[in-house]
Structure formats: C-alpha cells, structure tokens
Amino acid sequence: MATQHFSSALPIPAVSPAYPMAKPGYGKRSAPGQQARTRDDFALLPTRERYVAGFVDHLPDGAAMSVKQLAKQLPLYGQQAIGTALKALSVAGHLRRVRCAVGAGDETRWVFRTFWSRTAHDNEWWNTYLATEDASRATAPTAAPEAPAAPGLTAPAEAPAPAAVPLQR
Numbered sequence: 001m002a003t004q005h006f007s008s009a010l011p012i013p014a015v016s017p018a019y020p021m022a023k024p025g026y027g028k029r030s031a032p033g034q035q036a037r038t039r040d041d042f043a044l045l046p047t048r049e050r051y052v053a054g055f056v057d058h059l060p061d062g063a064a065m066s067v068k069q070l071a072k073q074l075p076l077y078g079q080q081a082i083g084t085a086l087k088a089l090s091v092a093g094h095l096r097r098v099r100c101a102v103g104a105g106d107e108t109r110w111v112f113r114t115f116w117s118r119t120a121h122d123n124e125w126w127n128t129y130l131a132t133e134d135a136s137r138a139t140a141p142t143a144a145p146e147a148p149a150a151p152g153l154t155a156p157a158e159a160p161a162p163a164a165v166p167l168q169r
Contacts, residue, residue: 019073028063030117031129034117048081051085056095065114
C-alpha cells in the first residue's frame with residue numbers, strides 16, 4: 001500500500017493574504033507612549049480578549065478594524081464574540097472607538113475611528129489624548145503661514161475636518 005505523506009510533520013500552511021487596510025485616515029491608530037512588546041502584555045485579560053488583543057496589536061496602523069473584518073481573520077470567534085471582545089478591551093483601557101461625522105454639505109456619514117494602546121489607560125487619559133488629537137487635527141491646516149494671494153487668484157475652498165464625538169456607553 002502506498003503512502004501519500006512520508007513525513008509526520010504538519011504541512012506548510014498556505015500563505016495568508018495581507019490584512020485589508022482601511023481607507024486613508026481610518027482604521028487602527030496607535031496611541032503614543034506604549035511600552036515595548038512583551039509576552040505578558042495581555043496576561044490579565046480573559047482568553048478570548050487576549051487572543052483578539054494580540055492580533056490587533058500586531059496589525060499595522062491603518063488596518064481595517066471592523067468587527068466583520070476581524071471575524072474573517074480570526075477563525076476561532078464569530079462577529080458577536082469579536083464585538084464583545086472589543087467592548088471588553090475598551091473597558092480594560094486598550095481600545096477606544098470614537099464616532100465621527102464625516103462629509104460636507106448635505107451628505108454626512110458617521111464613522112468610527114479606532115485608537116489602540118498596548119498599555120492600558122484610564123478614561124481620563126483617553127479623553128485628554130483624544131482632545132489633543134482633535135485640537136492638533138483642527139489646527140494643522142491653519143498652522144501653515146499663508147502667503148498673500150496674488151491679485152486675480154483665489155484659493156480653493158477646503159472641506160472642514162470631521163469633528164470627533166467620543167462614544168458614550
């Protein structure tokens with residue numbers, strides 16, 4: 001009788017495609033002042049939250065952070081479990097989802113911006129960080145000194161920056 005596999009080693013896993021990235025300006029954003037990665041970063045979290053936190057921590061900035069995308073990539077848990085784990089990570093201080101109005105004129109959409117920190121922080125720290133993030137984003141376009149406009153030339157109108165509204169739960 002012929003044997004197909006002569007080795008008892010597991011087959012090489014198929015190469016997984018790159019994780020989907022969000023549109024520019026959205027997706028995962030890492031908070032500053034994080035400690036270096038260690039083996040025990042999420043040791044105090046329950047198993048499911050530790051699994052999701054470890055995965056999110058290794059994602060690059062700008063990666064899509066929707067519950068559906070995470071559930072596609074994490075085969076052990078479905079959308080409900082991923083959503084619950086993200087809420088638990090938010091309560092633990094590792095994750096903050098902020099709801100923002102995006103759009104100009106008659107069309108306004110609400111989107112979530114996700115901020116991530118390997119180091120757990122309390123609500124006061126997150127509120128201060130998000131306030132400075134909003135202030136820096138609001139002042140960034142006006143911080144550049146404007147040169148006097150030449151006669152007959154007009155500057156194009158800029159779209160207003162989206163205003164962040166902290167998610168209240």
